[in-house]
Amino acid sequence: MAKTKTKMKIFTIADYEKEEKWLESKHAEGWKLTKVVFPVFYVFEQTTPEKIIYKLEFNEEEVTEDYLKMYQDYGWEFFGSHVGWNYFRKLESEIMDESDKEIFSDNESKVEMVDKVFKSRMLPLLIVFFVAFLPQMSQLDRNIFGSSDIIFAIIYLILFVLYVSLLVYCGIKLIKMKRDLENK
């Protein structure tokens, strides 16, 4: 049986292109991704080092047979889904021209995917922020001094800062990606 290893790595919803590049570099080193285990574990299997293109498509619709068949016809191997992302790869030697490297050929469909990520991932996070985090915050403000809840308050504040940073980072990045695509 081939040797396997598991790596922990965090990519935000706005970093899928970085994730593709990382998977490509792993494959070039002789480690092929076999599956992603929730939330951040990547399972690799040892293989011959090869130049492979990896692509992630955000698509929450059911993966149907005709959908997979079309990607397969175009030379893409589907090897799994993980929280709304479908993972595809293709041998670089099978690529005849630039367009074979992409799963989206026009900017409109690329923008559409960024929009989908925004709507189904960013919006829920924003809603949680406004209905759960913020009201809780005002509560803290009242109790923070001289309260036995000080440890809770500190943990809460750290989480709050992490949450806000993540929201701002992903929000700005997704908006920037969209703007770059629209101006291309």
Next chain:
Amino acid sequence: MDPKLRKIYVPMSETAFYILFSLQKPQHGYGIGLDVKEITNNEVSISPGTMYGTLSKMEKDGLIELLKEEEKRKIYQLTPLGNEILQIELNRIKRLYINSIGEEYYG
């Protein structure tokens, strides 16, 4: 025709145009991609994500319909509505072309 559809499809993207144009005869997604490459001398290619998404949208909008499924490939064809929209677009492009070479266009 529904003004909303007119707004979406007139004028339409190159991708949408070639997909409708190709579906004047029954074809599946990958086959459309090959047809388009051939008639445009490899200058226009439509990737699977774009192809799948556009076909699904056009089917929902009633421009094309599913004819049958063969070996897991969905084979589509133009509906009368799809053909109507294609003709509007073809006329628009013809007018554009005729005007651009300095001749007069008579509809």
